[in-house]
Amino acid sequence: MYLSKDTWFPLYIYGPNLILPTSSTVKMKITITETSNLSKIDFNNLGFGAGLSDHVFVCEFKNGNWGEGRIEPYSHLSQGLGLHALHYGQAVFEGQKAYRQKDDTIAIFRPERNWKRLNTSAKRMLIPEVPKDIFMDGLTELIRVDAKWVPRGENQSLYLRPFLFSSSEFVAARPSEEYTFAIVTSPVGELYSKPVKVKIEQSFTRAASGGVGYAKAAGNYGASFLATHNAVKEGFNQVLWTDHAEHNYLEEAGTMNVTFVINGKLITPILSDRILAGITRDSILILAKEWNIAVEERRIKVDELIAALKNGTLNEAFGMGTAAVVSQINGIGFNDEIFPVPVPKNGIALRMKEALSSIRYGESEDKFNWMHHVKS
Numbered sequence: 619m620y621l622s623k624d625t626w627f628p629l630y631i632y633g634p635n636l637i638l639p640t641s642s643t644v645k646m647k648i649t650i651t652e653t654s655n656l657s658k659i660d661f662n663n664l665g666f667g668a669g670l671s672d673h674v675f676v677c678e679f680k681n682g683n684w685g686e687g688r689i690e691p692y693s694h695l696s697q698g699l700g701l702h703a704l705h706y707g708q709a710v711f712e713g714q715k716a717y718r719q720k721d722d723t724i725a726i727f728r729p730e731r732n733w734k735r736l737n738t739s740a741k742r743m744l745i746p747e748v749p750k751d752i753f754m755d756g757l758t759e760l761i762r763v764d765a766k767w768v769p770r771g772e773n774q775s776l777y778l779r780p781f782l783f784s785s786s787e788f789v790a791a792r793p794s795e796e797y798t799f800a801i802v803t804s805p806v807g808e809l810y811s812k813p814v815k816v817k818i819e820q821s822f823t824r825a826a827s828g829g830v831g832y833a834k835a836a837g838n839y840g841a842s843f844l845a846t847h848n849a850v851k852e853g854f855n856q857v858l859w860t861d862h863a864e865h866n867y868l869e870e871a872g873t874m875n876v877t878f879v880i881n882g883k884l885i886t887p888i889l890s891d892r893i894l895a896g897i898t899r900d901s902i903l904i905l906a907k908e909w910n911i912a913v914e915e916r917r918i919k920v921d922e923l924i925a926a927l928k929n930g931t932l933n934e935a936f937g938m939g940t941a942a943v944v945s946q947i948n949g950i951g952f953n954d955e956i957f958p959v960p961v962p963k964n965g966i967a968l969r970m971k972e973a974l975s976s977i978r979y980g981e982s983e984d985k986f987n988w989m990h991h992v993k994s
């Protein structure tokens with residue numbers, strides 16, 4: 619039954635075939651689309667990040683305050699070409715996922731960690747922090763409105779992309795006065811459905827000490843595309859970044875943190891201001907400790923990895939990220955050589971992938987309280 623196109627908290631979300639009480643604690647205007655794009659999505663061939671869901675959440679910061687949030691049909695920006703973010707790149711984002719549970723409800727994986735990290739990134743870029751209730755209510759109400767977009771297939775989820783950008787319109791080189799926080803979502807499958815080959819990068823640099831490497835700043839990704847493009851042309855999937863000073867130490871890969879299993883020990887680069895503090899990385903380290911796997915977070919020399927590749931002590935290597943989930947690495951390129959990496963079927967990578975997946979889809983106990991259940 620179609621009752622009304624618009625409604626305000628704390629009433630109900632009304633729309634074609636939809637009536638939902640809102641659970642939001644922040645005031646929010648909700649406008650439901652009359653032309654859904656859901657039927658255009660091929661849920662059997664999702665890939666990663668192409669089709670965007672029907673609705674978006676938007677909240678603006680003006681005159682020193684965050685305003686009321688709104689959920690509205692996906693649309694275009696109505697701003698001029700003086701948009702500050704386009705000129706000076708005050709823009710940060712998050713990547714997270716909502717999962718269809720075994721009982722058909724929906725839950726989000728560790729969303730408060732993404733909220734905290736968004737604000738860590740925001741602080742570094744001199745962007746006002748997003749209050750927790752705006753982030754959490756915006757996210758959960760948006761998922762409730764677009765619940766039909768949360769897929770049901772194996773390894774599928776609804777990718778959530780909160781982002782925050784400077785939205786004043788001027789070209790003076792100073793911080794923006796206005797900012798926009800928005801969330802778009804996209805039903806996704808796996809980013810990498812097969813093991814990946816990575817190239818140890820020896821000339822380009824992703825991040826320098828004192829810079830913005832630890833922030834999920836939009837420009838970090840834009841700046842990495844050339845090196846990745848070159849690596850892809852050489853037959854790799856991703857770049858394995860090394861330190862800015864001498865390219866002697868391993869840092870992270872383009873879309874994921876990395877870990878190496880050497881002589882049964884899980885060794886991953888220690889976080890620094892040049893490395894993104896991955897939430898999947900953190901979850902895997904928690905599980906590894908729980909499983910009594912020896913874990914070392916420390917600096918790892920390129921030479922140490924190459925020696926382990928040559929003497930056969932590298933048992934496996936894998937990437938960890940929201941989009942990448944757990945991606946086995948089957949080859950590492952260095953100095954024009956490609957070293958094959960074992961991809962064991964019963965190794966740590968696939969066991970971690972399975973364990974995370976069963977928690978995320980509600981198939982096993984959520985011992986660490988990682989899942990945030992969205993009220994249906």
Ligand code: COI
Nearest residue numbers: 713714873939940941942
């Ligand atoms: C994520 O894993 O969510 C990312 O942000 C990596 C990439 C898709 C940009």
